[in-house]
Amino acid sequence: xxxxxxxxxxxxxxAAGVSVATVSSVLNNRSQTRISAETxxxxxxxxxxxxxxPRKVAQxxxxxxTYLIGLAIPLQPDQPLSPFFYEAVSGALKVAKERGxxxxxxxxxxxxEELSILQKAVNQRLVDGVILFDPQENDPRFPVLKGNxxxxxxxxxxDPEICTVDNDNVEAAKLATQHLIRLGHKRIAFVxxxxxxxxxxxxxxxxxxxxxxxxxxxxxxxxxxxxGYYGVEAGYRAMLSLLERLKERPTAVLAMxxxxxxxxxxxxxxxxxxxxxxxAVVGFNGSAFSAHCEPPLTTVRIFAETLAYYxxxxxxxxxxGEVVAPSRVTVPTQLIVRKSCGTMR
Amino acid sequence: xxxxxxxxxxxxxxAAGVSVATVSSVLNNRSQTRISAETxxxxxxxxxxxxxxPRKVAQxxxxxxTYLIGLAIPLQPDQPLSPFFYEAVSGALKVAKERGxxxxxxxxxxxxEELSILQKAVNQRLVDGVILFDPQENDPRFPVLKGNxxxxxxxxxxDPEICTVDNDNVEAAKLATQHLIRLGHKRIAFVxxxxxxxxxxxxxxxxxxxxxxxxxxxxxxxxxxxxGYYGVEAGYRAMLSLLERLKERPTAVLAMxxxxxxxxxxxxxxxxxxxxxxxAVVGFNGSAFSAHCEPPLTTVRIFAETLAYYxxxxxxxxxxGEVVAPSRVTVPTQLIVRKSCGTMR
DNA sequence: CTGAAAGCGCTTACAG
DNA sequence: CTGAAAGCGCTTACAG
Numbered sequence: 001x002x003x004x005x006x007x008x009x010x011x012x013x014x015a016a017g018v019s020v021a022t023v024s025s026v027l028n029n030r031s032q033t034r035i036s037a038e039t040x041x042x043x044x045x046x047x048x049x050x051x052x053x054p055r056k057v058a059q060x061x062x063x064x065x066t067y068l069i070g071l072a073i074p075l076q077p078d079q080p081l082s083p084f085f086y087e088a089v090s091g092a093l094k095v096a097k098e099r100g101x102x103x104x105x106x107x108x109x110x111x112x113e114e115l116s117i118l119q120k121a122v123n124q125r126l127v128d129g130v131i132l133f134d135p136q137e138n139d140p141r142f143p144v145l146k147g148n149x150x151x152x153x154x155x156x157x158x159d160p161e162i163c164t165v166d167n168d169n170v171e172a173a174k175l176a177t178q179h180l181i182r183l184g185h186k187r188i189a190f191v192x193x194x195x196x197x198x199x200x201x202x203x204x205x206x207x208x209x210x211x212x213x214x215x216x217x218x219x220x221x222x223x224x225x226x227x228g229y230y231g232v233e234a235g236y237r238a239m240l241s242l243l244e245r246l247k248e249r250p251t252a253v254l255a256m257x258x259x260x261x262x263x264x265x266x267x268x269x270x271x272x273x274x275x276x277x278x279x280a281v282v283g284f285n286g287s288a289f290s291a292h293c294e295p296p297l298t299t300v301r302i303f304a305e306t307l308a309y310y311x312x313x314x315x316x317x318x319x320x321g322e323v324v325a326p327s328r329v330t331v332p333t334q335l336i337v338r339k340s341c342g343t344m345r
Numbered sequence: 346x347x348x349x350x351x352x353x354x355x356x357x358x359x360a361a362g363v364s365v366a367t368v369s370s371v372l373n374n375r376s377q378t379r380i381s382a383e384t385x386x387x388x389x390x391x392x393x394x395x396x397x398x399p400r401k402v403a404q405x406x407x408x409x410x411t412y413l414i415g416l417a418i419p420l421q422p423d424q425p426l427s428p429f430f431y432e433a434v435s436g437a438l439k440v441a442k443e444r445g446x447x448x449x450x451x452x453x454x455x456x457x458e459e460l461s462i463l464q465k466a467v468n469q470r471l472v473d474g475v476i477l478f479d480p481q482e483n484d485p486r487f488p489v490l491k492g493n494x495x496x497x498x499x500x501x502x503x504d505p506e507i508c509t510v511d512n513d514n515v516e517a518a519k520l521a522t523q524h525l526i527r528l529g530h531k532r533i534a535f536v537x538x539x540x541x542x543x544x545x546x547x548x549x550x551x552x553x554x555x556x557x558x559x560x561x562x563x564x565x566x567x568x569x570x571x572x573g574y575y576g577v578e579a580g581y582r583a584m585l586s587l588l589e590r591l592k593e594r595p596t597a598v599l600a601m602x603x604x605x606x607x608x609x610x611x612x613x614x615x616x617x618x619x620x621x622x623x624x625a626v627v628g629f630n631g632s633a634f635s636a637h638c639e640p641p642l643t644t645v646r647i648f649a650e651t652l653a654y655y656x657x658x659x660x661x662x663x664x665x666g667e668v669v670a671p672s673r674v675t676v677p678t679q680l681i682v683r684k685s686c687g688t689m690r
Numbered sequence: 691c692t693g694a695a696a697g698c699g700c701t702t703a704c705a706g
Numbered sequence: 707c708t709g710a711a712a713g714c715g716c717t718t719a720c721a722g
Contacts, residue, residue, distance in 0.1 A: 006470065008715060019693045024717055032718085034691060053468035058715035061406050061698050068413075068449070075435045086431065090420045093452040102471065104413070104449045107438040123398035125351065126447060232637050262637055292577050292607055294639035353699060364709045369701055377702085379707060403699035406714050694721085705710085 007050045016046040023047075027054065068104050069096060069315055070127035071308075072114055072141075075107035082230055082259060083287035084304045085133075088154070091308030092131065099316055106130070115144060122148045129315045131308065135164075136196045150318035152311045156198040163318065165311040165329040169199055172300045172333040173206030173254065176282050179298075179335060180252045181214045184345035185280060189222045189250035191238045191260050193229055203256060203284070222250055226260055235263020243271050252280035252341070258290045258299055259283075265293070265340070276342030286336055298341035301334040352395045361391040368392075372399065413449050414441060414660055415472035416653075417459055417486075420452035427575055427604060428632035429649045430478075433499070436653030437476065444661055451475070460489060467493045474660040476653065480509075481541045495663035497656045501543040508663065510656040510674040514544055517645045517678040518551030518599065521627050524643075524680060525597045526559045529690030530625060534567045534595035536583045536605050538574055548601060548629070567595055571605055580608020588616050597625035597686070603635045603644055610638075610685070621687030631681055643686035646679040 013020040018039060025033045026043040035043075046052075056067050071092055073085050089103070096103045104127060108114040118141055121127050129150040132141055135157045142159065145151045152163045180188050190207050192200045204223075211218050224242045228234030235255060243249055255261035261283030268279045275281050275295055283290060286301030310329045317323045358365040363384060370378045371388040380388075391397075401412050416437055418430050434448070441448045449472060453459040463486055466472050474495040477486055480502045487504065490496045497508045525533050535552050537545045549568070556563050569587045573579030580600060588594055600606035606628030613624045620626050620640055628635060631646030655674045662668045 009717095010715080020716080021693060021695095021718080022691090025692085028717080030718085036691060039691080051468060053465070054717095055470045055715055057402055057405050057411050057470065058698095059717075060402050061700085061715080062717050064698070066402050068447075075438060089450060090452065093420060093450060097452075102413075102449050103452075104447045105434060105438060107435065107442075107448075120398070123396060125400045125402065232633070266637065288577070289634050289638075292611065293634075293637070354701095355699080365700080366702080366709060366711095367707090370708085373701075375702085381707060384707080399701095400699055403714095404701075406699080406716085407701050409714070692722090696718090696720100698716090700714090702712090704712100706708090 006055075007052045009052070009054065012043065012046050012050060012052050015050065016043045018043060024054075065319075066125065066128050067100065068102050068127045069312060069319075070104050070106040070121055070130045072106045072108065072118065072130055072132050074109070074114075074133075075105075076109050082257070082285070083289070084285055084302065087304035088131075088133075088308035091305035092312045094305075095309050095312040095316070101128075101312075101316060103312075111140070115140060118144045118149075128319045131311050131315060135198055137198070150315060152315045152318065154307050154311050156202065158198075161326050163314050163323065163326050163328070165307050165314065165331065167302055167307070167331055167333050169202035169333075170206040170209065172284070172302075172335075173203035174210045175206075175333075175335050176254055176284075176300050177207045177210035178214070179337070180254065180280060180282060180341060181210060181216065183252075183280065183342060185252040186216055187219075187222065187248065187250040187252070189224065189239075189242055189253040191224050191226055191235060191242075191253060191255040191264060193226055193256055195225070200256060207254060221246065226256075230257045230259050232259050232263040232266070235260030236267045237263070239264040239267035240270070243267065243273075249273075250279070251345070252282070254282050256284055258285045258287045258297055261290075261297055261299070261340070262293060265295075276340050280342045281340040283340075286334070290336075291338065295339035298338045299336050301336050303331055303333070306331050351400075352397045354397070354399065357388065357391050357395060357397050360395065361388045363388060369399075410664075411470065411473050412445065413447050413472045414657060414664075415449050415451040415466055415475045417451045417453065417463065417475055417477050419454070419459075419478075420450075421454050427602070427630070428634070429630055429647065432649035433476075433478075433653035436650035437657045439650075440654050440657040440661070446473075446657075446661065448657075456485070460485060463489050463494075473664045476656050476660060480543055482543070495660060497660040497663065499652050499656050501547060503543075506671050508659050508668065508671050508673070510652050510659065510676065512647055512652070512678050513675055514547035514678075515551040515554065517629070517647075517680075518548035519555045520551075520678075520680050521599055521629075521645050522552045522555035523559070524682070525599065525625060525627060525686065526555060526561065528597075528625065528687065530597040531561055532564075532567065532593065532595040532597070534569065534584075534587055534598040536569050536571055536580060536587075536598060536600040536609060538571055538601055540570070545601060552599060566591065571601075571608075575602045575604050577604050577608040577611070580605030581612045582608070584609040584612035585615070588612065588618075594618075595624070596690070597627070599627050601629055603628040603630045603632045603642055606635075606642055606644070606685070607638060610640075621685050625687045626685040628685075631679070635681075636683065640684035643683045644681050646681050648676055648678070651676050 009020045013023045026040050132153045135153050135155040156166045224238040226234040226238040265275050273279045283297050283299040286299045290297040290299045354365045358368045371385050477498045480498050480500040501511045569583040571579040571583040610620050618624045628644040631644045635642040635644045
């Protein structure tokens with residue numbers, strides 16, 4: 001087939017001396033149509049000889065499918081992607097491949113671009129379904145997609161009709177906070193992204209619950225919203241502003257993400273504070289680098305690959321119209337204790 | 346259109362009282378067919394009202410295109426992707442979007458899987474073209490693709506017929522080595538991936554040239570091949586074995602990648618060596634984390650986003666049959682001096 | 691057990 | 707200036 005015209009089902013049919021319908025039936029193992037063993041064998045032989053494989057795009061047009069699922073992922077050239085999404089892509093790819101689907105990255109730099117890309121995906125039927133990340137309250141993406149394109153959200157939503165895959169973020173943050181409390185900390189800061197994100201909301205809730213159960217007061221002044229969503233710089237700025245603002249500084253900080261935690265460590269260093277002796281730090285995600293920074297980061301491991309695996313699995317069932325009841329899957333997290341949180345005070 | 350059947354070109358034609366051919370001509374601005382201003386306007390109005398957008402997959406079948414380009418990227422769940430690929434995806438997405446193409450990730454865990462995926466891409470016409478990374482000598486991927494599917498390689502090849510986008514890796518490694526020499530180093534180790542990769546070969550060449558021009562001897566014992574391709578662990582093991590093997594230890598090390606460099610720093614620490622005082626370290630890539638590790642890493646910045654941008658641009662021209670002469674594009678690099686290489690000895 | 695025909699949603703010569 | 711027809715490469719009822 002090198003350099004030649006691509007071989008089509010027609011070529012196979014001609015070479016095998018049967019109709020294209022027969023070739024198709026053999027290849028798809030249609031139960032409706034019984035094919036004699038010898039015909040089937042002849043067809044299969046020719047298929048193998050010619051190296052024929054049905055064109056996905058042609059099957060797709062006929063079946064109304066693109067065999068493509070889209071991952072709506074933030075991609076800023078300057079601000080490199082969080083390892084979280086890397087793992088997610090990897091998990092998505094895994095299921096997709098198993099099921100004969102492909103994964104396309106729907107990259108965007110802000111919410112507006114994301115919305116326009118999703119709208120385009122709907123209009124041009126670019127993909128069969130979409131995976132969405134980081135849901136917010138009144139998420140503007142849902143109305144664009146609802147009823148038009150199947151989608152699954154990684155995270156929590158307030159709309160019970162939407163399929164989601166999420167961690168128990170309340171529990172995760174609670175465990176992390178309890179760990180710090182057990183080490184003797186009483187003033188624990190919390191660095192978070194905007195609370196309109198359910199993930200931030202849930203983790204704040206877990207943080208509060210842990211304090212409450214330990215009989216510690218919740219102090220609003222120990223909360224900081226990172227101004228740049230995620231990222232080292234954002235964490236750095238958040239921690240710096242916190243340290244400058246507070247009369248009595250915190251002895252520990254729980255950061256919503258490893259990159260934010262890294263930024264906190266930098267800010268602390270700049271203020272002459274040593275981690276973990278002067279400031280205990282705990283992050284979220286358990287990204288690869290978290291084990292290799294200085295000091296190694298205590299973190300709540302989020303299994304992004306697993307989240308994405310389940311999400312795509314669910315999405316593919318939606319695409320096939322298999323799921324009726326909206327499902328919500330919960331993936332466990334895991335506290336990884338390293339040096340940055342220190343030991344008993 | 347919510348929940349209803351998707352609107353097709355037929356619907357538009359009917360609503361506008363014209364033929365589908367006319368709608369298509371209007372939408373594609375065909376120069377062959379002159380359409381009267383009023384017809385065009387009427388069609389455009391209906392298109393807007395109905396929110397019609399031609400289905401990509403249908404256009405594709407007709408034009409023999411998938412409007413999809415594939416990025417063949419290593420993806421091991423356990424070993425998270427290097428930031429290099431992140432940036433590359435981002436660059437690829439940028440051009441693709443500009444030109445109305447989509448990007449699909451062709452993930453694989455080893456060379457065998459990569460080959461089988463590429464073969465599948467050829468047979469099933471999954472994509473219109475492919476971007477390949479990290480070329481080797483006698484690269485087994487080229488024969489699979491050549492003549493069957495357009496492709497562009499990020500890196501250097503020995504086959505002049507293949508389109509490539511690359512850095513001048515000889516020059517880059519030379520500049521980095523010269524910098525270390527200028528700081529007073531005479532025993533500079535080089536941690537590299539297998540030399541069958543052209544990138545490793547070229548960087549070794551630059552390293553050698555710098556030594557030679559400075560009148561320093563090239564010592565084979567200062568070379569180490571990382572056993573795990575890239576990654577912190579691989580760098581750690583490489584450096585450890587080097588330190589244990591050598592009687593007289595190096596005062597500096599050039600690592601082929603930031604993750605390898607990070608591993609070298611860890612190994613050094615374990616052996617009681619301080620970076621940069623006891624050991625100067627220089628990496629490659631300039632990944633985001635390189636500015637935030639301890640100490641901040643001196644590194645040769647590789648602009649993966651730009652590499653991918655040019656590669657996809659070139660690939661799209663190949664797909665359209667525009668490029669005749671095989672092209673090779675070279676993207677500049679940049680030495681970023683931070684703390685890990687230290688100062689004058 | 692197998693084939694002829696219709697059709698998925700477009701675009702493109704070709705007529706008129 | 708515009709439309710009828712063919713066709714991209716498949717799959718799927720439907721005949722026979």
